[in-house]
Amino acid sequence: MKHKRIILGLFALFLLITSMMYAYQNAESNDPQIKKYKQIFEHTETYNNTKISFTAEILAIDRINQTLRVFIQERPYTYPQVHINTANLTIGNLQKGDLIDVIAIVHAENKMTATNIWRNEPWKDNLIYLRSLPAIPFALYLFFRTWKFNNQTWRFERRKKNA
Amino acid sequence: MPDWLTHSLIGWITGKTTKQEISLLVIGALIPDITKLYLLFNPITQPMTQDFFLPIHTPFGAILIASIITLFFQDIKKAFIPLTIGIATHFILDFFLLNVSGGMPLLYPFSWAEWQIGLIRSDDYTMTILALLAAILVYAFYRIYEKRKIKEENNG
Numbered sequence: 001m002k003h004k005r006i007i008l009g010l011f012a013l014f015l016l017i018t019s020m021m022y023a024y025q026n027a028e029s030n031d032p033q034i035k036k037y038k039q040i041f042e043h044t045e046t047y048n049n050t051k052i053s054f055t056a057e058i059l060a061i062d063r064i065n066q067t068l069r070v071f072i073q074e075r076p077y078t079y080p081q082v083h084i085n086t087a088n089l090t091i092g093n094l095q096k097g098d099l100i101d102v103i104a105i106v107h108a109e110n111k112m113t114a115t116n117i118w119r120n121e122p123w124k125d126n127l128i129y130l131r132s133l134p135a136i137p138f139a140l141y142l143f144f145r146t147w148k149f150n151n152q153t154w155r156f157e158r159r160k161k162n163a
Numbered sequence: 164m165p166d167w168l169t170h171s172l173i174g175w176i177t178g179k180t181t182k183q184e185i186s187l188l189v190i191g192a193l194i195p196d197i198t199k200l201y202l203l204f205n206p207i208t209q210p211m212t213q214d215f216f217l218p219i220h221t222p223f224g225a226i227l228i229a230s231i232i233t234l235f236f237q238d239i240k241k242a243f244i245p246l247t248i249g250i251a252t253h254f255i256l257d258f259f260l261l262n263v264s265g266g267m268p269l270l271y272p273f274s275w276a277e278w279q280i281g282l283i284r285s286d287d288y289t290m291t292i293l294a295l296l297a298a299i300l301v302y303a304f305y306r307i308y309e310k311r312k313i314k315e316e317n318n319g
Contacts, residue, residue: 009231019227028214033264102263139189149235
């Protein structure tokens with residue numbers, strides 16, 4: 001069939017866009033993590049000793065009692081503020097307003113005990129993007145060293161020295 | 164995600180050691196991170212845009228993109244295999260990550276369940292350093308091997 005590739009390409013593109021639209025419409029209602037948060041905060045009594053992990057913003061630090069009051073920075077951003085006991089962890093480097101990643105055990109309504117806390121440092125996030133930059137010329141160099149695009153046939157062809 | 168450099172270096176190492184088409188394997192290793200396009204959009208609407216681009220960071224979406232790319236090559240099969248291996252290396256690497264907000268929906272669109280092992284945080288650059296060292300080692304090994312081969316051919 002003359003237009004087999006075009007039909008296959010359009011079909012793959014249609015499937016991709018359909019799946020993207022499906023995710024756009026349903027991701028929030030089907031996300032297992034969001035479902036878990038909702039269950040835990042709506043029925044805390046049945047989720048005692050359940051492990052939970054989330055990103056949160058520190059609203060207050062009680063260094064005497066080793067507790068943090070945090071706002072959970074997870075969708076749909078409507079969870080109640082929680083108190084996190086950090087008795088077994090070092091929180092000396094944490095400040096009010098810091099973003100933290102937390103793994104904790106739920107104990108009572110809006111009360112948890114943290115097993116791990118990591119401070120999200122913006123420079124480390126920026127470094128990911130900086131580290132990613134060299135990959136673009138690297139991948140393009142490898143690709144165009146081996147292949148060239150033929151405008152007439154609309155195909156990539158192997159360069160002669162790499163044939 | 165580990166950074167793109169780690170993904171491309173692991174793709175390069177895999178291509179070199181499995182004798183697959185390296186250039187396509189490296190491209191394949193970067194395909195799932197096309198999902199990061201959502202970062203170009205307005206920060207307020209980013210969660211929704213992130214949902215829209217989510218399928219690209221799943222085997223289903225990444226393989227669909229690979230299929231579209233292969234249509235621009237003469238031999239579809241020869242292009243599809245290295246692209247798919249590259250995609251596989253991407254998901255294997257991402258599988259080791261610790262993301263407190265959840266793992267990867269590897270079976271999307273058939274299931275929303277998410278998976279991750281949770282060994283390394285995405286901002287940890289140990290993985291990049293290890294990948295860089297491994298790539299240097301593999302490069303050095305192949306340089307020495309090829310030089311010896313040429314020497315033997317000339318002597319023989």
